[in-house]
Amino acid sequence: MRVTVVDWAEGDPLEVAPRLLGAVLTHGGVSVRLTEVEAYAGPLDPGSHAYRGRTPRNAVMFGPPGRLYVYFVYGMHHCANLVTGSDGDPGAVLLRAGEVVAGIDRARSRRPGSSDRDLARGPARLCRALGIDLGDNGVRPELVPGEQVVQISRGPRVGLRHAADLPWRFWATGDPTVSPYRPAAPRRAGR
């Protein structure tokens, strides 16, 4: 029986997220074993891009599931999600970090100066290592189940101003390629 991406991408992001750990994503000649992800729900999740409804940018989040939702942040970085929503019900899982398991030379050339461990250790780093950019928004990624992750941890999502307390971040316990924790950047008055 053939397993497709949609089979395990569709559904509640909170259920899909831990399921993705250990899966292998291949793009741009590089393969990554996912070690860290974050769930983003629909209109009821203040931390989600879909919180304020459908816009040109987040349209892909509203389905169909199994596609990449790619966005551009901070004027220089890309982040990629796997869409879980369908029938106009937005949901996605942010691909936060992974271990490069194939095409490492290609990944190194895209991220010169980085240690192998850090090649895809963070959402923007992962996108760069795989060569993912806005042109990949809405595409169906090459994603297959990998070895099951032995132990999964969960905790608060990273970098959010709102709903930062929800424990919707999942990672492979003890894996060195999980991104280092950083608290949300505080907003300073006047800038």
Next chain:
DNA sequence: CTAACGATTGTCT
């Protein structure tokens, strides 16, 4: 049309 901001990262102290 304009302005404020961000699901980050690299570099410096």
Next chain:
DNA sequence: GACAATCGTTAGA
């Protein structure tokens, strides 16, 4: 630990 880089998207006038 602190801060700059840098620009598409969004909200509001």
